[in-house]
Structures are given as C-alpha cells and as structure tokens.
Amino acid sequence: MLEEYGQLLKQNRDYRNLWIGYVISQLGDWFNLIASAALVATLTSTGAALSYLFLARFLPLFLFSPIAGVLSDRFDRRWVMIWSDILRAATVFCFLFIRSADQLWLFYLLTIAQFALSALFVPARSAVMANIVRKDELIVANALDSITWSTMLAFGALLGGLATGFFGVQTAFILDIGTFLLSASFIARISNYQTDEEAAAMRHKKESPWAEIVGGVRYLRSEPLIMTIALVKGGGSLIWGAVNVLEIEVAENIFPLIFTLNGIEMGVDGSLTLALIYTMAGLGTGFGPLVARRLLGDEHHRMLLGITISFFMLSTGLITLAFSPNLWVFSIITFMRTIGAGTLWVLSAALLQTIVPDDIRGRVFAFEFAFLTAAQSISILVAGIAQDSWGFTVWNQFFYLGLLGIGISIIWMFFQIKVGQRPLTQSKI
Secondary structure (H helix, E strand, O other), rough: OOOOHHOOOOHHHHHHHHHHHHHHHHHHHHHHHHHHHHHHHHHOOHHHHHHHHHHHHHHHHHHHHOHHHHHHHHOHHHHHHHHHHHHHHHHHHHHOOOHHHHHHHHHHHHHHHHHHHHHHHHHOOOOOOOOOOOOHHHHHHHHHHHHHHHHHHHHHHEEEEEEEHHHHHHHHHHHHHHHHHHHHHOOOOOOOOOOOHHHHOOOOOOOOOOHHHHHHHHHHOOOOHHHHHHHHHHHHHHHOOOOOHHHHHHHHHHHOEEEEEEEEEEEOOHHHHHHHHHHHHHHHHHHHHHHHHHHHHOOHHHHHHHHHHHHHHHHHHHHHHOOOOHHHHHHHHHHHHHHHHHHHHHHHHHHHHOOOOHHHHHHHHHHHHHHHHHHHHHHHHHHHHHHHOOOOOOOHHHHHHHHHHHHHHHHHHHHHHHHOOOOOOOOOO
16 A cells, blocks of 8 residues: 555655655644743743634734745746745744744744745645646645654654753754755755646736636535545534644643653653654544545545534544543544545545646645634634633534534535535636
C-alpha cells in the first residue's frame, strides 16, 4: 500500500520538491505556534491575550482568502508560494524584537500580517497540485499530504515544545524563519509546471481583482455540484472544530496521564495526555486515506460515496467519545473518528483538483479555505460559550457534535445519491 507513495516521490521530482517544502513548513508552523503562545504567556498573565493571539491567526485566513484566490489564478502559483514564504520569514524576523508587554499590539499586528500571507500560500498550493501530478496520482498526492500533516501533528508539537523549552522563544522563531526560506528554496526547484493554454491566457487579462472575485462567485453559483464539494471541509470543520478545545479539557481535567520521574510528577498539566490524543489523531488521519483509496479507487462516484462514509464515521465516533470510560478507550475512538476526518479531507480535495478548470481553481480553493476557516472558528466559539455559559459538559458537547454530524451526513448522503453515476467533468467559466 505504501509503495505508491514512495513511487510518487521517487518519480515525480516536482511533487517531491513541493512535498519537502511542505514538511519543512509544517514543522516551522508548530515551532511558531508554541513559541508565540509562550511569548504571550510570558509578557502577560491575562487569558484574553491568548484569545487575541488565536484571533490574529484565524481572522486573516478568512478575510484575505478571496484576494488570495485571485492572485493564485492571475500569477504563477509557484511565485505566489515563494514570495509568501519569503515575506513570512521577514515578518517572523520582526518577532525577535518583541520584548515587553507594551509591544504586544505590534506582535498581534505582525501575526495578522503573517497569516494574511499564509492565506496566499494555501489556495495556491492546493491549486498547483493538479499542475504537477497526473489525475490518477491526485488521491495519492493528497493522501501523502494528509500523512505528512498527521506526522507533524504527532511530532511537530513535541519538537516545537522542546525547542522553545530548552532554547527559548527567540531560537524557536529563528528556526521558523529558516523553515520558510528552506520551503521557498524547494518550491523554486519546481520546473515542469504545466497549465492549460486558457489558464495561461487568463493570467494576462487585465480584469480588476474585484471582477475576478465576482467571477469566482458567479462560477460557483452556476456549478452547484462543485459548490457543494467545496463546502465539504467546512461541514467537517463545524463538527471537528470544537473538538480541538474539548480535547484540552479532557487532557487537563478528566484523563490526565501522570507519572513520576526522579520524584517529579510529569504530565500534571495534561501535556502527556494531549500528546497521546494528537498522536492517535495523526495516525487516524494518515491511515484513513490509504485504506479509502485501496477500497474505493479513483472513480468520482466512488469518491463521493467515500465522503458519505467518512462523514458517518466522524459523527458516530464523536457520539461514542461521549461514553468513553477511560483514556485508552478515548484514544482508540479518536483513531477511528479521525480515519473519517482524514479521508473526507483528501477525497474532497482530490475531487476539486480533478474537476475544477485551471483558470478558476485558485479562487475555488480560496473559497473552500475561507469557508472552512469560518466554520471552524464558529465551532470553537460555540464550544467555549456552551461550556462557560450554558453549563454543557465535555461529554454533552461530544454527543451533540456527533448528532450535528449525523445531520450533515444525511444531507450529504442525499446529495451523493442524487449525483449517482453522473460523470463529473470540468466546466468552463
């Protein structure tokens, strides 16, 4: 099963360079997150300060995605990614000069700038995938991306924590700067970059950015099938977004994994439990797409069926989590539910890369990214309110999230049945 992934990396030099850049960039992202949280916690003791940090990281991804999609369709996607990496390296370099609480406003402003640039990178990378791999390799490439993300989820946070803890936040930021520059250098090595003639012509058109944004919206409105597929990750984010918050509560207050080393208690803050949960989630999201491709293949109607199955696996997994008697059962169920989440992510991405024309693909992926970011933010916000103001327990929320997921699963199932065996082909603007 793993041979296909090794062959893709061995035989496709351009994808190999894109993938290596992704590995490096993902590692740097974890260094940045942990170092940023540590810096804010050091400079101020207010809980609101950390909330502002996450707001500064999430909001630009939503707000700047529309213009990011236009840039991805108008300019060479390689250079969009390269300049995004270079400018993010310069932005994080400025983090090194934040030394006091009265500079936090500048830190938040720089974080907003960093993630506005990230909003440029993500849709460009999703769109460029179909330019450097064959259609029959798209599921393999997206599954390998999922495995990479999962590996970084399982190990990147640990390495970032060690780097920050042993060497300090400044060192972690310097390492993050290096990862951006390394990522840019590998992306610059992509040479066999293919776009169709119409897409190349579109990049030389002198339409206003607003006109191109409107064109992207008009395209999605005229293609309800593609619009629905572009909403898949957002639907999943409504379900799994809140889980990120709830898992911290489980780790710290319900199932803390504590052991004593040389008379010192380790894991009292829930860090060991959270590491175990993240590891199981990483394994699940990586394993799911491998099995899905083996069982379902690459046909479009089979991929739509796979998304239906994934929604139900994710939803029933959350309902089952609500009745977990201990950490080990919780961890096993986490593995099972994230098989659904990882498969849903990969199949929806591969479908869009296959059926969306090249000249509009960046804007479609920007719409998808903006919607999933908004959906995840709403899910996280509601989870906090439900716990603080409505008196919901963690287990209540897992159960109700699962029920929400069942509802979304049924809606998608009817859509998948309606589409049936209909061939999905590219349609022009």
